[in-house]
Amino acid sequence: MMESTRNSLAYFDNHWPTNKGAWFPGEAVRYREMSLFDDFRDKSWMDLLIYGIRGTMPQPEVSRLMEQIWIICTSYPDPRLWNNRVAALAGTTRSTGALALGVATAVSEASIYGRRPDIIGCEFLISTCDQVAAGGELDVIVMEYLKKHRSIPGFGRPIISRDERIEPLLAVARELELDRGDHLALVKRIEDVLDRKRMRMKANISSYCAALLADLGFSPREFYNTVLLSFTGGIMPCYLDAVEKPEGVFFPLSCSKIQYQGAGIRRLENVKK
Amino acid sequence: MTDGQETIKSSIWFEEAEADNPYAAASCYCSGYDVYGDLLGKVSWVQYLYLLFKLDLPDPQHARLLETLAVALANPGIRDHSVRAAMNAGVAGSTKASALMAAVAVGAGNLGGGREVYLCLDLWHHLGSDMEKWQHAISQPSQDERIDVWLPMEHFPGFDPNGVTCPRPVVQTLALLADIGSYQPLIWLRDHRSELEAATGYPLSMAGVAAAAFHALGFSSEQAEMLYLLLRLPGAAAHALEQEQHGWRQYPFFGTALKPMADADYQSLMKTTEAK
Incomplete structure (x- = not known):
């Protein structure tokens, strides 16, 4: 085994075979199997993004749905939200826009919202759909999952349980006739199970996005990859809002806002280095 | 609200x-x-660092172990992926913060990164110094129960899948750390390294050594991941600044290394470029 792994480094030394594309200086850019300058003139950025990730050019309605997911679900210009707040903090300290956006995007890979519920919830929906299609009992599947993991990503929501984004997104899906898939129907059925079991966990927007895209054949990882930058629309106004105000004044904290719970005041005694 | x-x-x-x-x-x-x-x-920087995480000052032996580890990790070297990431920022005149963010992001992953150290600490917490348990874990690695933002592990944590024999710096670091005081995980790892390497098929990595040291110091998996990310940044910073001075013209671009696998047009374009 050791010999073969050494060989793999030698194989890739100054050698990177690829089918993803390349820049041909002064000539052209290949983007997977297409020409960036010739084949995308009538395409949207969403088309390019989805094609780059999945390798197949999406139908116009798929790109339109994706764009609406980005707009409706994750473009809240509210600096109280944790990722946006990081951007506002970057603005108030006069850091750069790219640093604000980059780090706020990284922070969006969170556990209570954002990318982790997205990808885990999507896998749960696809797996549950498969199990139900194979004759599994939905009640049993849901309760076993809950027993094992204590929560279902994509169900329940911090701060408030009602998710105001669901109706607008479903209206778009209806308009595009993309609201008839099995995964989307399953979300409602899972909610019904949780209601009957008095679990008080409503599906949040992440489940609906995951279901709509799973119905279009997106894998959990493709869903994750295609929405990674979706918070951008909310992040930048928060950064700019702080930049436009005096420096340092974004939600200032006085010393009294620290609720100390640690060791009592003590003095250093003979610390040996 | x-x-x-x-x-x-x-x-x-x-x-x-x-x-x-x-x-x-x-x-x-x-x-x-x-x-x-x-x-x-x-107090020294390392004592203060320990205090921040453990809420008590370290005894001299703990401080010496952490300080020695900090020196070992401070510069992963110019070929390390995280340092290369920082240099890519430096060489093109990107912001200093982006160089460190690049080093943190690239140095965060499953291969030689913070995530690997986190997983190693989990192994130590579950397996302790029981060779039978390690052998079993190596032969039947646990599968992730669910998908995650992290990609699945492709090698056993703490060992280098691209290695051949254990590199001398790793051996030297482990030997020195194991000689500081009597930290059982480090002594056990030093004494059983060959057996573990034979079982995994890969040599021990610096991430594996660091994880054992963090475990010996009593850090949690989360604390170890964070400290590892932090302690590897000095070298990334220095190398980014150095390459910024040298500029992109003196830095590899891998001009002819990209090899098309797709269609004939693509290959033809590549040949034209290579000819230039």
Whole structure:
């Protein structure tokens, strides 16, 4: 085994075979199997993004749905939200826009919202759909999952349980006739199970996005990859809002806002280095 | 929703305000010690680092172990992926912060990164120094129960899938760390390295050594991941600055290394470029 792994480094030394594309200086850019300058003139950025990730050019309605997911679900210009707040903090300290956006995007890979519920919830929906299609009992599947993991990503929501984004997104899906898939129907059925079991966990927007895209054949990882930058629309106004105000004044904290719970005041005694 | 009286709970940090400004601290306390009135000038950086995470100052042996580890990790070297990431920022004149963010991001992953150290610590917590348990874990690695933002592990944590024999710096670091005091995980790893390497098929990596040291110091998996990310940054910073001075013309571009696998047009374009 050791010999073969050494060989793999030698194989890739100054050698990177690829089918993803390349820049041909002064000539052209290949983007997977297409020409960036010739084949995308009538395409949207969403088309390019989805094609780059999945390798197949999406139908116009798929790109339109994706764009609406980005707009409706994750473009809240509210600096109280944790990722946006990081951007506002970057603005108030006069850091750069790219640093604000980059780090706020990284922070969006969170556990209570954002990318982790997205990808885990999507896998749960696809797996549950498969199990139900194979004759599994939905009640049993849901309760076993809950027993094992204590929560279902994509169900329940911090701060408030009602998710105001669901109706607008479903209206778009209806308009595009993309609201008839099995995964989307399953979300409602899972909610019904949780209601009957008095679990008080409503599906949040992440489940609906995951279901709509799973119905279009997106894998959990493709869903994750295609929405990674979706918070951008909310992040930048928060950064700019702080930049436009005096420096340092974004939600200032006085010393009294620290609720100390640690060791009592003590003095250093003979610390040996 | 909450009102304006929200506070931040902390067992680490406490401040007393200046009399004329509630937004400026007159005294800052770290786990009860007056940082600027007492600690400053009396404790080393490593002692303070330990205090921040463990809420107590280290005994001299713990401090020496952490300091030695910090030196070992401070510069992963110019060929390390995280350092290369930082240099890519430096060479093109990107912001200094982006160089460190690049090093953190690239140095965070499953291969030689913070995530690998986190997983190693989990192994130590479950397997201890029981060779039978390690052998079993290596032969039947646990599968992730669910998908995650992290990609699945492709090798056994703590070992280098692209290695051949254990590199001398790794051996030297482990030997020195195992000689500091009597930290059982480090001594056990030194004494059983060959068996573990035979079982995994890969040599021990620096991430594996670091994980054992963090375990010996009693850090949690989360603390170890964070410290590992932090302690590897000095080299990335220095190398980014150095390459910024040299500029992109003196830095590899891998001009002819990209090899098309797709269609004939693509290959033809590549040949034209290579000919140029």
